[in-house]
Amino acid sequence: MFEATKVGRSVSKSEFKEQRDELRTQLLEVQRQLRETHIPVIVVVAGVEAAGKGEVVNRLNEWLDTRGLQTFAYWDLSDEERERPRYWRFWRNLPPRGEIALLFGGWYLTPIEHRFRGLCDDAALDAELTRIVDFERMLTQDGALVVKFWFHLNEKDQKQRLKELSRDDRSRWKMLPEKSKFSEQYELFEHVAERVIRQTDRGIAPWYLVEATDSRYRDLTVGKTLLQAIRARISQPLPMEPPPTADPLDLPDSAPAQITLLDQLDLTQKLERDLYKSELKRLQAEINELTWTAYKKQRTTVLVFEGMDAGGKGGAIRRITSAVDARLYRAIPVAAPSDEEKAHHYLWRFWRHIPRAGYMIIYDRSWYGRVLVERVEGFASEAEWRRAYSEINDFEEQLVEQGAILLKFWLQVSDDEQLERFRDREKTPYKQYKITDEDWRNREKAPQYKAAVNEMVARTSTEYAPWTLVEGDDKPFARIRVLSTICEQLRAALAEDVGASVRSVKRCGDHPERRAKPEARD
Structure with missing residues (x-):
């Protein structure tokens, strides 16, 4: 699956400068058009560590009008997030119609990391991926455009990037526990990522795999892909849903059946x-x-x-x-x-x-x-x-x-x-x-x-x-x-x-046990 992201694509400085200004102009225009619609745009930014996800998000904030753009990162769980269902943190960040939200990792971040670290098995991961597919289908059926980017590096380039990031205190990678495992178990992480992408790549919310070795190529690819996705969604409404078929719960017209x-x-x-x-x-x-x-x-x-x-x-x-x-x-x-x-x-x-x-x-x-x-x-x-x-x-x-x-x-x-x-x-x-x-x-x-x-x-x-x-x-x-x-x-x-009250299958990404509150009565 990831072979196409390891072929060595690159863009020269002159090519980048030549395309950048025109692309930025087009993005601002399509963003203006978006404000007149009922379409919220949700951009999920995910990928291997050190692929430059933060750089991409910063670039989009530079190219787009930040008055209609919000960025959300999901690093550590806050106490208020830990004490609510996992998707509460995503629901409150969903953009209103006509605006764009950039989500670092989104609902994919925790399940991938939990599976990679062995905190859940494949069955728990698959249960969570099923919920993710249903969640994205619900958003798109309501009119949202969900654009998902996965940024990938080959193993050699990732090791070099991680070495550089180890000297940057602002790097999320440096804040993570068990950092060395990303370079030591590259194949395992790639295997988990492939499983996640394969099971959640749907026509209503497809994944776009982006080669991230060259930052200029990476950023232009993201900008152009997002531009095309928004343009297509504005010009082409969602496909008509099939007419409902006869429902066994619909009541016949006869009086006895109306009970x-x-x-x-x-x-x-x-x-x-x-x-x-x-x-x-x-x-x-x-x-x-x-x-x-x-x-x-x-x-x-x-x-x-x-x-x-x-x-x-x-x-x-x-x-x-x-x-x-x-x-x-x-x-x-x-x-x-x-x-x-x-x-x-x-x-x-x-x-x-x-x-x-x-x-x-x-x-x-x-x-x-x-x-x-x-x-x-x-x-x-x-x-x-x-x-x-x-x-x-x-x-x-x-x-x-x-x-x-x-x-x-x-x-x-x-x-x-x-x-x-x-x-x-x-x-x-x-x-x-x-x-x-x-x-x-x-x-x-x-x-x-x-x-x-x-x-x-x-x-x-x-x-x-x-x-x-x-x-x-x-x-x-x-x-x-x-x-x-x-x-x-x-x-x-x-x-x-x-735990006895939880009746469903355990899922990757479940919150850890909640801390008990002291009794407070006066």
Whole structure:
């Protein structure tokens, strides 16, 4: 695979100067055109040590307008990155539409180094490469251009470069442990790199192998390749996705076939007021203790609340937040996306709020808007919301892999109960802000929403993140059901070792064990 990067290509100084200014002009022009599009450009810069990756990135920062360009390096894990899923550090660095991000190594750096050092085996590497392919496919399907450069040197040239870098305190290579292995085990590193490139070289996100012996040839090649890739992407929209085929979960038109999971709920269930008060007090006290235990054990808690309008989400959330120390949680009300959020993949705004290990995050509506309101109201195309199921499942799996306790609630009320609550909100001054024209319009689309919820639960109620469907006509009953479920699941999860909660295959690049936090209560 790497033979083509060892043939000795070079460019003279005069040729370089002759081509450089014209190339720079063209890059600035295509960057200007890019700003008018909805295309984010992600450039991954990877390769063997001493190939000049830093020089290339510095050159691109020189040639391009830095106002639309950001550079990110992934050397050491910070504490806040270590306490979140691995891809959190990449999600927060994804560029908005119309801009460019240069990523040193990107999501490839750690898996390659871990496999090279024997910290994982081929199976773990392959599991991570599968996730990488899915991640890049998701980005490109959302409109991103992913350009990946691999810079290569022959063994002799690398040894000479490493010798020179050993005298440079600013070299990343000098900061790495076990530095000599790069020159001593050149063939092993090349073997690992070939496996990674072969399995992740896809038409939607191809690798460009660049001979890095001559810096002038290397830099011109990168500039020209990036120019051509951006031009092609601007002029040629992404290929049309094939029309969806018949889906086994689509409900036929006959009345019996229209019965859904929601129709199986017994909405007549009630809870006596006295029992409600005693249970509320008991469960809130238990939740308080459990959240402190989760903090000490560094187990993140993620609560997701979805449900019908006036289904009781806010009331249930208030019974949780009134019991939990305010220093331990954040509640995120999810409404229509802001301009900044629209400039990114729809999951970006949820990734950015993932808390550090030990804390609780409560989503009042969530990423499921893509397969509910965006589906029903036509804000997302059919291709977009259909592929969202697998994107959401992968997102949630990554949360659980990192040790998060993820609980998802759907609160359901009958049409009659919803109508009564709507009318009550209209009559009560301090509740009027809760009722809008959109709420009334949504009632007219109840059948479409019911079908969407049925499919959502069927496709995303997984072993590691199951849905809890809550009968909500009686508010006391629904609130106690939510609180008791949270206590039950937290108790079970906190009784386990963190590693026992990770159900998926071990992957190259997994974070090291987290350090325990000291107890801090006052």
